[in-house]
Amino acid sequence: MTDLDSGVVENLNQRLLGHGVRPTAQRLRIASLLLGRPQHLSAEQVLAGLRNQGMRVSKATIYNTLNLFAASGLIRQLSVGNDRCWFDSNTDAHYHFHDLDTGALMDVSLRDVEFQRLPEPPPGMQVDGIDLVIRLRRKSAA
C-alpha cells in the first residue's frame, strides 16, 4: 500500500480537524481519495478505490465515514437518479447537470444560474437550500 504524501496528509489533517473530525488512517485515505478535486463518487466507488490502493477497509467504515463527512460539512450527499446516492466533494453552493445517457454528474457553477422569481416558503418555514438538476440527453440527429 502506497503511502500518502506527507504534505497532503498534513493538509487533510487540518481540514478534518477544522470540521471536528478526528483524523484516523481510514478517514485520511477516504479524504485523500475524495477531497482532492471536485467529483461525485458512490460509496462503492470509494470502497473500490481504497482497496485498489491496497488498503484494508470495511464497508461499514466507508459508510460511517462518508456519513460523518457529510454531517460535518466536508462533503455533500446528493440523491440524483433512483438508485444509490452520491458524495460530492464540492461543498460550495452549486448545481448539477445530469447526463441521462451515461448517468454522469457535472457541476454547474452558481453564477451560471440566476433566478428571477422564486416562491415564498410556506408560513413558518425557511429555505434551507436549493437543489437544481438539469437533465441532459444526447442531441437527436439534426
Added chain:
Amino acid sequence: MTDLDSGVVENLNQRLLGHGVRPTAQRLRIASLLLGRPQHLSAEQVLAGLRNQGMRVSKATIYNTLNLFAASGLIRQLSVGNDRCWFDSNTDAHYHFHDLDTGALMDVSLRDVEFQRLPEPPPGMQVDGIDLVIRLRRKSAA
C-alpha cells in the same frame, strides 16, 4: 372490496389507453388511488392503500405498474432524499418544496419560478428537463 365508481373507471380506462397502457383490474385500482389528485406516494404506500381497500395485489405488480406508468408518462418518478423514491401524479412541468423536518413534498407551480440565466448544455447535449427542489426547514425562533 368496494367497487370503483363506473364513471371514474371509464375515465381512467381512457387515460390508460391514451398512454398505450392496457387497463387491467390492478392497474385501474392503482390509477384510481394515485391519479385522482396531485400527490406523491411511495410504492409501499400504494401497496398499503390497495390492501386497505381489500384488494389482493402483489408487490411485484405494484412496481411493474408504477414503472410502466412512469415509462408511459402517466406519472413521474422522483428521487428526493436518499431512501425510497416517490411517484408523482402531477405530470405537468413543476417543481417541489421538500420539508426536511417531515419529509413531505409539495408542488411548486411553474409560474412561481423564473430563470434569468441558465447554463448552456455541453456540446452535443440538449436539456431534457429541470428538477428544482427547494429544501425547507422550520423557521428558527425569531
Added chain:
DNA sequence: TTCCTTGCAAAACTTTTGCATTAAA
C-alpha cells in the same frame, strides 16, 4: 392459442446495525 399480466418467493442491491477487536487520546 398466444401474448401479456399477476402473484409469490427469492435474489439483488444499497445502507445500517450489533458486537468483538483495535487504535487513538
Added chain:
DNA sequence: TTTAATGCAAAAGTTTTGCAAGGAA
C-alpha cells in the same frame, strides 16, 4: 485507561427477477 473507530457478518429496506399460474385478445 477510557473512549472512539474499525471490521465483519448479519440485518434491514427497497426494488428487481424467475417462474408458474391466470387472464385477455
